[in-house]
Amino acid sequence: MSSPDPHASLPDHAAASPAHALKPRQLVMMGLGSAIGAGLFLGSGVGIQAAGPAVLVSYLIAGALVIVVMHALGEMAAAKPASGAFSVYAEDAMGPTAGATVGWLWWLQVVVVVAAEAVGAAGLLATIWPGVSVPGLTLVFMAVFTAINLLGVRNFGEFEFWFAILKVVAILAFIGVGIALLLGALPDVASPGLANLTAHGGFAPNGLVGVGAALLVVVFAFGGTEIVAIAAAETADPARSLARTIRTVAWRILVFYLGSIAVIVLVVPWNSPALASPFAAVLDAARIPGAATAITLVAVIALLSALNANLYGASRMIWSLARRGEAPAWLGRSDRRLVPIAAVLASVSFGFAAAALELRVPGRVLPTLLNIVGATCLLVWTLALVSQLILRRRADRAGAAMPVRMRGFPVLTLCALGILGVIFALLVASPDTRAQFLSMAASTAVIATLSALARRRRTRR
Numbered sequence: 001m002s003s004p005d006p007h008a009s010l011p012d013h014a015a016a017s018p019a020h021a022l023k024p025r026q027l028v029m030m031g032l033g034s035a036i037g038a039g040l041f042l043g044s045g046v047g048i049q050a051a052g053p054a055v056l057v058s059y060l061i062a063g064a065l066v067i068v069v070m071h072a073l074g075e076m077a078a079a080k081p082a083s084g085a086f087s088v089y090a091e092d093a094m095g096p097t098a099g100a101t102v103g104w105l106w107w108l109q110v111v112v113v114v115a116a117e118a119v120g121a122a123g124l125l126a127t128i129w130p131g132v133s134v135p136g137l138t139l140v141f142m143a144v145f146t147a148i149n150l151l152g153v154r155n156f157g158e159f160e161f162w163f164a165i166l167k168v169v170a171i172l173a174f175i176g177v178g179i180a181l182l183l184g185a186l187p188d189v190a191s192p193g194l195a196n197l198t199a200h201g202g203f204a205p206n207g208l209v210g211v212g213a214a215l216l217v218v219v220f221a222f223g224g225t226e227i228v229a230i231a232a233a234e235t236a237d238p239a240r241s242l243a244r245t246i247r248t249v250a251w252r253i254l255v256f257y258l259g260s261i262a263v264i265v266l267v268v269p270w271n272s273p274a275l276a277s278p279f280a281a282v283l284d285a286a287r288i289p290g291a292a293t294a295i296t297l298v299a300v301i302a303l304l305s306a307l308n309a310n311l312y313g314a315s316r317m318i319w320s321l322a323r324r325g326e327a328p329a330w331l332g333r334s335d336r337r338l339v340p341i342a343a344v345l346a347s348v349s350f351g352f353a354a355a356a357l358e359l360r361v362p363g364r365v366l367p368t369l370l371n372i373v374g375a376t377c378l379l380v381w382t383l384a385l386v387s388q389l390i391l392r393r394r395a396d397r398a399g400a401a402m403p404v405r406m407r408g409f410p411v412l413t414l415c416a417l418g419i420l421g422v423i424f425a426l427l428v429a430s431p432d433t434r435a436q437f438l439s440m441a442a443s444t445a446v447i448a449t450l451s452a453l454a455r456r457r458r459t460r461r
Helices: 024-035 044-079 086-094 096-128 134-150 153-182 207-221 227-232 238-267 278-285 291-323 341-360 365-373 376-398 411-429 431-460
Strands: none
Touching: 024 153, 024 227, 024 238, 044 086, 044 207, 044 227, 044 238, 044 278, 044 376, 044 411, 086 096, 086 291, 086 376, 096 134, 096 291, 096 341, 096 365, 096 376, 096 431, 134 153, 134 291, 134 341, 153 238, 153 278, 153 291, 207 411, 227 238, 227 291, 238 278, 278 291, 291 341, 341 365, 365 431, 376 411, 376 431, 411 431
16 A cells, blocks of 8 residues: 655646756755855855854854755655645645745745846946946846756756856865965965954854844845755656755755855954955955956856756746646646746746846836845745645654655754744844835735635636
8 A cells, every 4th residue: 555645635737847857966066056146255244244253153043944944845845846846835735825825926036036146247247347238248148048948957957067066166265265374374474363253342243133133144145945946856866866965965055154154254354344245355365366356257157057046946936836727827838848938938037027127227126126025035944844844744644654754853843943933033123124024924915815816716617
């Protein structure tokens, strides 16, 4: 007798995926690449200035949270690979309205981020080559990565693999330079030793408030790791691929992030203006010529890698929503190569429009859109953990066999939910982020209402 399905029953196509062409090595590097983005290369300085050296505590907390979320998603994805991933699991656990709401919210966030990444990468390159047209480069980036995603998942996976390799090599080289500097192994460069850990006000100059403020910055830097659960559906052996990816990615994220941030806080005083570009500040301290240009190019690669991955994730999410009747049916079609062309074009069209508006009215469109959907990743993680809590207990009661079982359940899941609760409280308490939280809550309510009304209309027909 077969084991009962721990998930609520869904049509077969709800768990389907366009293809199974991603290789395990590509999934591993996608997991690393999705976590290593511009938030690390450019945004880490903001967190350091908020918390001082105690930002390391913020990164430890955020890193632990991401590891638990990845394990929870991995458990569900191994049991039921689906291109809709956390949207499908929320539907299984809490009903179709929950699944559709989290799917649409995540899609809206990601397509806005795609536009922001294209504009951001073009703007960064313009700082190196001032004569370059930012609007022209933005259009080129959008067109190139649309073409890559239309070529099929195998080509997408290979491009993303090499993008991630470049970022990983850059981080390892940076950590190596930092260690050499700290050990006094660089010629004509004095080592600061450990002095910057306690100088200028101590390890936590702004106290717990600073650690909390940095946590808000840091946790958003890890956004995007959930794409691994979506991509796993397009591997030949999701359970084995996911288990390997989670094992390798989880500790490497901590090593890369904590290693990089530790080097920065040891080399550069936390209150230094140079932290506007933290990686360049370390390389300048090491007297490496062309540091600013090198880090700018790495940041461009990070943005384009994230653009590529996010466009992929957005297309699979809207494809899955369409296959489940939560989006127009034509978005659920695929060509002979199993590429969801309509879903890719729909996702990138929004990005083209947002990018065009931002270029026409600089500094207004994208910040407004990002403020509305910026906290969506936190909601996705929360609902993913709640879904895992429900589905795992349902599976245990039914005696269902599961390919992957997260260790430490339910304690780790509940602890992660507690951390997310604290983060949401910080969002509400801070005047700078309260509007973002309220916008996310309003968007969630609107999408949930529209989804429920659309479903009721369909059932009446």
